[in-house]
Amino acid sequence: MPAGTRTILTLFAAAALLAARARQLGVPFDGTPGPMNAITDVAGLEVGHTTLISGDGHQAVRTGVTAVWPRGKQSSTPVFGGWFSLNGNGEMTGTTWLEESGLLDGPVLITNTHSVGVVRDSYIKWRLAWSRKAGLNIEDEWSLPVVAETWDGFLNDINGFHVQDRDVFAAVEAAKGGPVAEGNVGGGTGMVCYGFKGGIGTSSRKAGPYTVGVLVQCNCGRRAQLRIAGVPVGQEITGNEPYALNFRHSGEDYGSIIIVVATDAPLLPHQMKRLARRASLGLARTGSSSGNGSGDIFIAFSTANPDAGRTSGLATLSMLPNDEMNKLFEATAQATEEAIVNAMVGAETMTGFEGHTVIALPHDRLQELLKKYNRLAP
């Protein structure tokens, strides 16, 4: 693809760019969000997007890369983490070492299914350059990056392999704190969720002195399944479902959802797995039954314990007891539910590959339905 026909929108997540959010429309949610109601409410965490939108028809590029840096892009200090696969029709590289070591080193990267490889190797290149710049000996280094994906081939020319090294570098370096752009951005650019336009969504919860933040790349579910705040929205808003008849899985729950759960609570790796599993509960409340075609893979990490990644001597750690985790469990389920709805509320109607169109969740209809079921928040 010649550079001239290509638009890279690296979104420096700014409040000005942010669209409406579910809560502003009157969707009622349980729990108390952090100041930005975003994963970046976890202090130090940074998010960067590279959004690739260009061309039409067979040349439609609607994809990107999202990078979530647990401790920010300046840090090479690992975090404790864990993961869970609710339905593993997807890829998340790096999980074997995450499971073994309990450590996540570097960002969580999210892209489309057929660009996982390039994102993985590109990140290694970026990391090597970073290490060289830092004067580190890289000769006996190796990297096992975490790269996840959902499939965007309905809107994006996924088999054109449009993500390149520079797009990965851009997402990684664009990462910053503050509000996070949602909807058709980053890895979520071309995604479809419950038959509406999906993408990136985020939310957070206060849990005692701690914060739980969630970011989703939401591409799952079929229309009829969608429930918002208990209201059967997907059964009420019919028509305009994507996936034409030439798609084998038309009308099926395929797609996928990647869920990233972050917290500043001092949890150990086995406790992070507990948190990752709770993302399932938030997803379930939006209606998914985690279809066979869905890669529903969740990762959770804690930014506490700066000593987690120590490589010699003894690390000194803090641990929140299991008995104190209930608030975090609820926070994770709640923030996941809201992040998914935020992804749909934040996304806009998109036309892409071969002229396929996916409509956005209509805000006015959503509000009517909340009213009909006596669930519109004041």
Add this chain to the structure above:
Amino acid sequence: MPAGTRTILTLFAAAALLAARARQLGVPFDGTPGPMNAITDVAGLEVGHTTLISGDGHQAVRTGVTAVWPRGKQSSTPVFGGWFSLNGNGEMTGTTWLEESGLLDGPVLITNTHSVGVVRDSYIKWRLAWSRKAGLNIEDEWSLPVVAETWDGFLNDINGFHVQDRDVFAAVEAAKGGPVAEGNVGGGTGMVCYGFKGGIGTSSRKAGPYTVGVLVQCNCGRRAQLRIAGVPVGQEITGNEPYALNFRHSGEDYGSIIIVVATDAPLLPHQMKRLARRASLGLARTGSSSGNGSGDIFIAFSTANPDAGRTSGLATLSMLPNDEMNKLFEATAQATEEAIVNAMVGAETMTGFEGHTVIALPHDRLQELLKKYNRLAP
């Protein structure tokens, strides 16, 4: 405990004994249930309960045993199975071999936390007697029964260890097809669910040519979490929560839920694990965030493939492809959700250990709330 002060109610599940069910009250559920809307809609499956209710105060016995026989109690043919622990603060014996072999041999037994051992060994005694009667050589036999539990110490003198051999034998032999008693019966006798009286509940779904049936022993959640058909019932009906202040975990989500998923669809062991995980989704829709104190352990099996347990030669098997499992996933989530509500609707207010009382979910209030939120089924 002298036999004279003890009442064994072995409920031969009969329609006459069955209380109201959620659907009859107008709770709307997705999907189409089988004829009995019970796990016994899976052909050949049998359920037996031993219900122990006697005494008061410190001597209050409110417990029991429930047996779920995949192919009925006359059969020694194993079924393919799998399991999943959403939150493992509980016991389910036999899972290590289930995971390894893919086979479940014998019934799933459910009781209270402190009687798992006696139920396990008692079942082995029963099985040995059965084998001897059948003329089998038992000298090189061993058994690894599946026995699960939830904790009933708020209503039951759990530290009195009241379950005995005869109670296990009775549940195992009482097993039969047909309607299944719900609420305060069997292993569910003394259970508490979302701050209301819980216990045994069941439901089923048609999934194409197949049936999925679910039975729960429901003892989980705290009041404020409860959602029924999306309606925030637990936030509306306040007061009368159990667990007095002398309980450490007062107001916490502890308790537990055991979920048994049965199907006649021909699925392999790794596919049964997929089904078991979907029970989480049904549970989530009733509001639980699977608290730290909760043993949320699920087992799933398929009664297809009579050749599954062959021990020599080659077994001939059928398999439903992964691509055809979506209906079963939805069925599992739906039947789990309904089984939990059925457990609460079927249960009655109970006073037990030390005079503790747990109130039943008030049917009239539930109906009012469904109406308020425009969710009362016609």
Add this chain to the structure above:
Amino acid sequence: MPAGTRTILTLFAAAALLAARARQLGVPFDGTPGPMNAITDVAGLEVGHTTLISGDGHQAVRTGVTAVWPRGKQSSTPVFGGWFSLNGNGEMTGTTWLEESGLLDGPVLITNTHSVGVVRDSYIKWRLAWSRKAGLNIEDEWSLPVVAETWDGFLNDINGFHVQDRDVFAAVEAAKGGPVAEGNVGGGTGMVCYGFKGGIGTSSRKAGPYTVGVLVQCNCGRRAQLRIAGVPVGQEITGNEPYALNFRHSGEDYGSIIIVVATDAPLLPHQMKRLARRASLGLARTGSSSGNGSGDIFIAFSTANPDAGRTSGLATLSMLPNDEMNKLFEATAQATEEAIVNAMVGAETMTGFEGHTVIALPHDRLQELLKKYNRLAP
């Protein structure tokens, strides 16, 4: 069984009772053992055995209970732990909560296959009595004890269910530090290993400033598989194999092995799982291929981090980095290998159920073979 015909040998592990050990016979092993070359080299750890030997023929009782207390029987402070099932044809209760919580609370108990239930419930009774004595409120307590087993039905009347409450109490209370009796003791009383008499064995290794101790209840393998220090002992010493032709699995690798790995190195739960997996490597070096009938289930725990089981506030912990674990991995493999050989060297020829006899590994033949293969240690 009338008390008069029953002999309870609660072995207070004393040096005087200890038989020869593999190392004394000149078997070469890698690594440096602790002072007692026993799991009790891990400071504070206590082991207790109840050995039940009585009767003959159909009434032959050859079984028992072994208790391994991580911090000694006076302590109710949990330890971090993890487990691994190399081949799950066996039972280890309590593992679901161990996996979830990362904590082991109470002893690891080992017995025969058909007595797991009674040992489990009996331990709960013992624990309740202990808590009452300590003035604790037990009303909202529950216990999920870890009880493992191997099958001793060739030498023991396993279907006579001879283990009783008092035997469990005795093992639990007999626990002490110091040398550990090996061979035909405790849960290992009636076990068979590589076609020789098996049972309890133990060993330890120094790993830098830390100690790794291993205790096995060894009941696995068939004769031809046995390798000791790389020497094909099982192929050289033929004849006198147990398991008569009326046993279905004659000549197969069935039986089982339970391996308990203890360390004082400060490891987190996910790291304990890493250690548990290394027990496989030590087992493999003795020749087993972990047969289908074998319950090869391993548990590992760390006695460091007294704060591991804190239930409120924040625990302060130490962690040895993953990068520093190699010595512990080698120590685990080495101590496991030696513990298995110690179990066989320490066991004596036994005649039991229906007159079945299992011969001990002949020490002189072992030494001849080590010499033949130039492996006899000086």
Add this chain to the structure above:
Amino acid sequence: MPAGTRTILTLFAAAALLAARARQLGVPFDGTPGPMNAITDVAGLEVGHTTLISGDGHQAVRTGVTAVWPRGKQSSTPVFGGWFSLNGNGEMTGTTWLEESGLLDGPVLITNTHSVGVVRDSYIKWRLAWSRKAGLNIEDEWSLPVVAETWDGFLNDINGFHVQDRDVFAAVEAAKGGPVAEGNVGGGTGMVCYGFKGGIGTSSRKAGPYTVGVLVQCNCGRRAQLRIAGVPVGQEITGNEPYALNFRHSGEDYGSIIIVVATDAPLLPHQMKRLARRASLGLARTGSSSGNGSGDIFIAFSTANPDAGRTSGLATLSMLPNDEMNKLFEATAQATEEAIVNAMVGAETMTGFEGHTVIALPHDRLQELLKKYNRLAP
């Protein structure tokens, strides 16, 4: 890297190219190998290597790609598979879907650590071209290939990212049956094993009517650990250990081993996991304790059941009962042990990156040691 300075050696595995093998040197192994003593003894299975050797010093390329096609490169029929991570310091993509679905679709690809991404995406390109050629609709296709790695940065300029699309295509298309080249070939080109030159090795066993074949990419262990047929070879042959002092992990067990286990026995996915775990036992017998830095990741599949990957209707399957798996377990452990020794025996001394040299296992010394320990096969 300009094409002119680059040598691609795509080895069409031919008997003429094959070096000596362990068995020919008199190393005694248990069990009976298939006709070629190679993974290709499993009928239909094909192996292809691309070997990249060029340049010196900082430009030394010593790497490649190995492709193992379960049913040969002409087939798009999935096989049942499973995997196991003994120590997950490595990457094997595609395992999340393998675990979920029980299916392996396409080849197992093995390369160096920093080329996993390019190999993954390149294979997808190859597969799309293949599908287009076959007239298939690829618009709703996605691929989740299995790509594994071990680290070759001591001999190879791993941070030069030398593997390219064409190298992947070449390995995939070079695949054929017959003898398999061993040692410094394919993904194994630059590997180091127990301080000697490692690489690709293979072996097979007859197991009743079935065959088990193993292929390893062997890069693990430190010298002192090495045992061959029980003989402490690594303690006898000292000196010339690789990994200079500027390597952080000098003298440690790092590296990694990927083990591929293939069989024609009709096993289900959960049974394939059982086989994968047994690879650990063969590895253990060569001395490894699976060090922290080692990515010891194993995959197993069965070429039986051509109907395994059916996507609609019912698949008809055969299953070998668990009770009949013991021979397969032994075969897996034995063939793994021999494949590792074959990798070292087949490899030749290599000088590569920055002039680092790794010596081959000296055949004469090995034979002397086998003699010394009375283990030289006649």
